[in-house]
Amino acid sequence: MRLPILTTFLAANLLISCQSKSQTGTSTGKSQDNLLLAVSWYQNSAEMTALYYQGFNIARQRLNEAVDKNEAGKSLAVVVDIDETMLDNSPFETTLIKGGNFQKGWYEWTKKASARALPGAVDFANYAKSRKVEIFYITNRDSSERKSTLQNLENVGFPYTTDDHLLTRNDMSYSTGNTSSKAGRRAKVAEKHEIILLLGDNLNDFSEIFEDRHVNNGKEAVEKNRESFGKKFIILPNPMYGAWEKPLYDYKEKLTEDKKTELLKSKLRTD
């Protein structure tokens, strides 16, 4: 599932970590009003739709360049995240705004296998296949969600919906110990393929160099790698949750909604 950075100390508490994302303190069933504007934008704005098309249009262009350059005939791959990259889980976020329980609700949601595809995602993935580029889905959903996840992807028309193209969080054989880091699973794909592109809504979907957000929310790593965005890294918009929230909440778990609001306000700039 969609998880925040899993730091070493959190790794020790896997049971909690696997159920949590940055929306900490969500198990009380209290309405998460902080989410209202973000989810409204994600579900209703035409800008959101345009941004996804923009991302997948650039991805297609980069894919074409890579395929045309591949004179050696290497096996090429695109690595994609699932949640808020290929599938739209915003209806689950709606349930949180309405007071739903995060931990129970997430598994209920993925079990339904009813998430819609994001704009442009299915066309891009099928285009990749038509050009003989394999898609690998690297997700922090867990192994209990494998079956329904593959079913959901297949239901909406994605290609490569087979076990060997889905790498979930519990694929420990590829892990370096930090189960939410995708680095080990990317390395696994890279053993037999050249990864030409990575798509995600979270910087951690691209490289481990973005995982540490303790200083300036991790922006230095983005500055250092600015040339890679729109080239090898295609980032898609997700204002609803993400690893970016963690530093805003001072890495604290189980905060009340009031405390979260207070912390968010305390970090706003006025100049």
Ligand SMILES: [Mg+2]
């Ligand atoms: Mg995601």
